Amino acid sequence: MRDQEKMQGVRIYEYGGPEKMQLEWLDIPEIGEDEALVKVKFASVNFLDIQMRRGDLVKQKFYGKEAGFDNNLPITIGSQCMGVVEAVGENVVHLKPGDRVICGGVGTYATHVISSAKRMIPINIDIPDQQAAAGLTQGFLAYAFTHKAYPIQEGEWCLIQAAAGGLGSLICQMAKLRGGKVIGVTSKEEKAKFVLEAGADIVLISSKENIPERVREITNGEGVRVVYDGVGKDTFDSN
Incomplete structure (x- = not known):
């Protein structure tokens, strides 16, 4: 056969x-x-x-x-x-x-x-084969967010929701490659190390911190230029 x-x-x-x-x-x-x-x-x-x-x-x-x-x-x-x-x-x-x-x-x-x-x-x-297999959907979405929806510029602050996930970690990396300053948000402390490894400058834990207040503190009251949110309604109101 x-x-x-x-x-x-x-x-x-x-x-x-x-x-x-x-x-x-x-x-x-x-x-x-x-x-x-x-x-x-x-x-x-x-x-x-x-x-x-x-x-x-x-x-x-x-x-x-x-x-x-x-x-x-x-x-x-x-x-x-x-x-x-x-x-x-x-x-x-x-x-x-x-x-x-x-x-x-x-x-x-x-x-x-x-x-x-x-x-x-x-x-x-x-x-490599494995990277190609893993990157199709999430890779295209991360590229579209950081290069098309809002092309993050050098020195600009951005906020990335669910930054420890597959999509979020790729957005972190692409935003840093473009020269952006990244605030990564994740739900648990144990995930913070993955966000830092992806290039985030600062990690916030959504279950423990008031995200809007902390963002204003970090950016000296200016806020971020863009919020990249791959989650949706669960995080939209907090943005």
């Missing part, structure tokens, strides 16, 4: 905890003319995958078929991966077999992924 005929994937037949996940042998579908087949080397583990497994996304319109999600059980879970292209459809011109790519979509907890080639991005030779 050729590798191209069978693959393994982590499937769920009902929503719930990790015990609902099953590793199975599956047929590899035929490649569409706009698709590519990727042999997965590393599958990213994201909170989105947990939400997928629990069924949290079913009623969210954004996570529908147009976004590449299929909520009809059973499904193979996973939302992004890194791998090597094994075959491409006849309309695919920016990829070829042997290319290293990152891939966003559904079904990445598997040995192989077939997806629209538009969802696959070639990886520069100087980026």
